[in-house]
Amino acid sequence: MPVRQTMRPSFLITGILAALPAGSLKIATSLQWIEHTPQAYAIENFYNGSSAASLTSGGVFNLAADSSVDLAANAETQGLRVLPDNKNIRLIYVICEAGYRLVASRASGIETLADLRGKRIGTMRGTSAQYFVAKLLETAGVSASDYTIVAGGVCMRAPCGEGTFPQMLADGQIDAFGIWEPAVELGIQALGLDDAVVFQNTSIYREVYSLYTTTEKLADEETRGDIVEFVRALNQTLDVFTNQPESVYSFVADEIGMDAAVVEDVWTEHKWTGTWDESLLDFIVQEDQWLANEDGRAAVSEAELDEFLDESIIAEL
Ligand SMILES: *[C@@H]1O[C@H](CO)[C@@H](O)[C@H](O)[C@H]1NC(C)=O
Numbered sequence: 001m002p003v004r005q006t007m008r009p010s011f012l013i014t015g016i017l018a019a020l021p022a023g024s025l026k027i028a029t030s031l032q033w034i035e036h037t038p039q040a041y042a043i044e045n046f047y048n049g050s051s052a053a054s055l056t057s058g059g060v061f062n063l064a065a066d067s068s069v070d071l072a073a074n075a076e077t078q079g080l081r082v083l084p085d086n087k088n089i090r091l092i093y094v095i096c097e098a099g100y101r102l103v104a105s106r107a108s109g110i111e112t113l114a115d116l117r118g119k120r121i122g123t124m125r126g127t128s129a130q131y132f133v134a135k136l137l138e139t140a141g142v143s144a145s146d147y148t149i150v151a152g153g154v155c156m157r158a159p160c161g162e163g164t165f166p167q168m169l170a171d172g173q174i175d176a177f178g179i180w181e182p183a184v185e186l187g188i189q190a191l192g193l194d195d196a197v198v199f200q201n202t203s204i205y206r207e208v209y210s211l212y213t214t215t216e217k218l219a220d221e222e223t224r225g226d227i228v229e230f231v232r233a234l235n236q237t238l239d240v241f242t243n244q245p246e247s248v249y250s251f252v253a254d255e256i257g258m259d260a261a262v263v264e265d266v267w268t269e270h271k272w273t274g275t276w277d278e279s280l281l282d283f284i285v286q287e288d289q290w291l292a293n294e295d296g297r298a299a300v301s302e303a304e305l306d307e308f309l310d311e312s313i314i315a316e317l
Pocket residue numbers: 139200201203204
């Protein structure tokens with residue numbers, strides 16, 4: 001049976017996972033975000049592996065830490081953060097490319113990106129959202145030392161509580177914030193269309209929400225067979241998410257505690273791509289250099305990043 005987000009991680013580890021039959025496919029993923037939901041849909045509707053597949057709360061770092069985890073889903077940022085110390089990690093599939101947005105308040109005197117100089121900007125450090133904010137503001141000549149990053153929480157459904165970015169923006173505790181959906185949409189709705197200014201540039205940055213595994217898992221015949229089956233099921237799912245979205249808004253909303261109407265509002269920010277083109281290598285080379293600088297480590301070589309992008313499972317579909 002698929003394990004879903006209603007279970008807490010500690011419960012998963014001590015309860016459900018221990019009870020899963022050996023051989024079932026274990027997938028570590030955040031269970032909170034829109035981007036993860038095709039996996040739950042794929043398991044429920046299309047997966048024909050040798051035994052059950054289950055989602056557990058986590059991400060690509062679990063692949064490095066726990067050899068019982070077979071697959072993981074996360075933004076490319078997290079994959080790149082785990083890779084330097086775990087060169088056996090492979091990115092094998094792209095579930096979603098999400099165009100992040102930054103919402104600012106006109107009441108804070110913001111009309112253009114350049115107006116964000118000197119402002120308080122909400123985002124989450126160490127994530128794809130911080131990288132997005134940095135890249136977007138760079139296009140207007142605003143560097144990281146020109147603004148203050150303010151920490152806060154996301155929100156999945158209005159009314160957004162104390163300490164969440166939409167509430168902080170509406171109450172003037174921050175001037176803008178940039179992160180994944182639906183927090184930005186809820187921020188726009190909380191401010192009202194007249195006061196909200198929205199910035200996005202997907203050619204500068206989009207989240208590449210990906211599926212990962214390890215070279216060891218790929219080399220294991222039975223696990224590899226199940227990985228291929230799971231990716232086949234995802235491929236069918238992305239077709240539904242792309243071409244019949246109205247049939248999944250409620251499913252997605254229920255999975256992650258959103259209102260279906262807001263899922264629909266943010267749907268176009270998500271492209272259910274399933275694969276990538278050669279521009280992804282250059283994209284991650286640049287991002288890795290930025291992360292290396294942030295984390296005070298050496299950049300990963302382009303040859304290693306090229307190996308990290310492993311198309312062998314897609315080739316088997
Ligand atoms: C996005 O950024 C690119 C590169 O800086 C620029 O050429 C393009 O005009 C930008 N697009 C938008 C919509 O601002």
